[in-house]
Amino acid sequence: MSANPLTSKIAAPYARALFDFSVEKNIMHQITADFQNLDIFLNETPELVEYLNNPVVKKEAKGEILAKTLKSQINTETFKFLMVLVQRDRINLLSAVITSYLELIYQTASIKMIEVSTASAFTNLQKNTLIQKLKELTNAREIRLIITVDPSLIGGFLIKTDSKVIDFTVKNQLQKLAKHLDTVLEI
Template identity: 75%
Template structure:
């Protein structure tokens, strides 16, 4: 979910244009599904992202790689959009375009993207309970959790939304206790 602010600024007009086009053509659901799948795929294949971002590699080679790897997996309009990014030498912004596009879709659909860092993976019941509580707190119709496991948190979890950070981690509680004790013990 986190991305380079400058890249997001450049990527936003592309995302907005694709969003408007997908709404106009009544293909928003297909494009959104493509981008959700692409987001996962790019996360699992960092070498593809590096290849596409490499300025030494030519447009034709990038088009060929995308055609071989993604053309059969994507809606034709989504694939054409990727080719536009390649031709305009903006394919290196693909991850930022995906983030911007999905934010537009989620905002329209009242879906909140929330990042959660936890020391241990959530069980299904814990995840469902957290989603239920977050729906109540944010008044969203749907919550999309992006969960990362970070064992340095020791226990508990950290919730990040657009404007708030809620820290229920043991690491944070220990740091606060240490600060308190430092203040009390300095006489």
């Protein structure tokens, strides 16, 4: 969700075009599954991402590596789309296109992507309880959490969705207390 705004702006039309195509051809589920798997695959193979992002590597070489690694694993239309990105020298935007496409899918399916920063990892019970509360608050059919652990928060958690930030962190409460004490002590 947190990507370079310029990259996101360039990637958005590609994602929208693929989204519209997938709806028209009734293959949205296949392409969505491919992109969810590709997202995981790219996160696990930084060498491939680095190779695809390298401007010195020729388009043909990038196309060949994608054909060898992905062609048999993904839908034909998804692979054709990747080749379009290669031919237009936009394969370096693949992660941003995936993110943008999945956001369109989630928005259509009433699935909310919510970023949560926490001081320590959630248990499954805590995660499920938070998801239920967020479903009630947002009226979303489904909630997808993007959880990052940040020990500097000391305790509690921070929720970011769309333009809202809800801060339940101990760090925030201590900062508020410090400001309050500063104003009280200045009198």
